[in-house]
Amino acid sequence: MTLEDVPTVNALEQRLFPADAWPLQMFLAELSQPETRRYVVAESGGDIVGYAGLMCIEPIADVQTIAVVPEFEGRGIGSALLTRLIDEARRRRAADVLLEVREDNPRAQQLYVRFGFEQIHVRRKYYRDGVDALIMRLQLVPDGAVPGGVPAAEPTTEADPTTEVGHP
Numbered sequence: 001m002t003l004e005d006v007p008t009v010n011a012l013e014q015r016l017f018p019a020d021a022w023p024l025q026m027f028l029a030e031l032s033q034p035e036t037r038r039y040v041v042a043e044s045g046g047d048i049v050g051y052a053g054l055m056c057i058e059p060i061a062d063v064q065t066i067a068v069v070p071e072f073e074g075r076g077i078g079s080a081l082l083t084r085l086i087d088e089a090r091r092r093r094a095a096d097v098l099l100e101v102r103e104d105n106p107r108a109q110q111l112y113v114r115f116g117f118e119q120i121h122v123r124r125k126y127y128r129d130g131v132d133a134l135i136m137r138l139q140l141v142p143d144g145a146v147p148g149g150v151p152a153a154e155p156t157t158e159a160d161p162t163t164e165v166g167h168p
Contacts (some may be wrong), residue, residue, distance in 0.1 A: 001039035001051060003031060008048045019129045022061035030055075030064065033078035038088045040160065042068070042077045052081035053143050054088050054097075059141075066108075078111050086115065086138065095141040100126065100133040112136050 001009065010024045030037050036057055042050035050068035054061055063085055068077045089097045100123065101108050117136040126133035 001027075001031065001041045001053070003028070005041050005048060005051075005148040006031070009051050010147075012048065012051065012069060012124070013065075015049065020127055037064075038085070039137055040081060040084050042072075042081055044072060045100065050077045050081055052085055054085040056092040056094050058093055059095040061085075061092065061094035061097045063077070063097065066099075073107075078108075079114075082115055086140075090140055095139070097140060099136050101136060102127060103132040103134055109134065111140075 006024065006027045008029055010022075013021045015029075027039075030053055031039060037053065037055050037144045039051065039053040040072050041048045049072040050066075052066040053064040055064050056062070063082075066078065066081055066134070068081070086097060097117075099112065099117070101112060103122070115138060120137045121135035123133040123135060125131070
């Protein structure tokens with residue numbers, strides 16, 4: 001994700017998460033911290049159709065956001081984005097990847113479970129509309145082991161071959 005992508009990503013954010021959308025300034029602030037953040041976009045036909053972001057402060061990585069426009073769901077874009085974030089977490093030597101997911105979003109929960117995430121906690125009424133957040137964790141390194149040298153994540157579904165994820 002580049003600064004030029006932020007207006008489009010912000011418009012998608014407002015559309016996809018009307019009750020919990022990040023303000024434009026949040027995306028700008030996140031991109032200004034490359035030492036601990038990594039944000040990517042997925043494109044199809046030159047249009048942004050998904051985006052995702054990771055914060056990593058060793059030994060923990062946290063998925064800050066991940067979204068795919070509804071018209072492009074089911075094409076492997078979410079898997080491709082999540083794979084990029086997990087690979088980045090490994091590159092930054094994270095031992096665990098954490099995320100919050102809405103309790104009423106089984107599709108996203110299923111994606112995370114396919115990647116090996118496990119529910120470890122519930123944050124009651126976490127979202128503005130009162131929905132609980134499930135806290136999920138993917139262990140990249142077994143407890144007590146040293147991060148590094150771990151193979152890259154493998155998505156369980158193929159991404160649409162016409163879709164590019166990220167910018168160079």
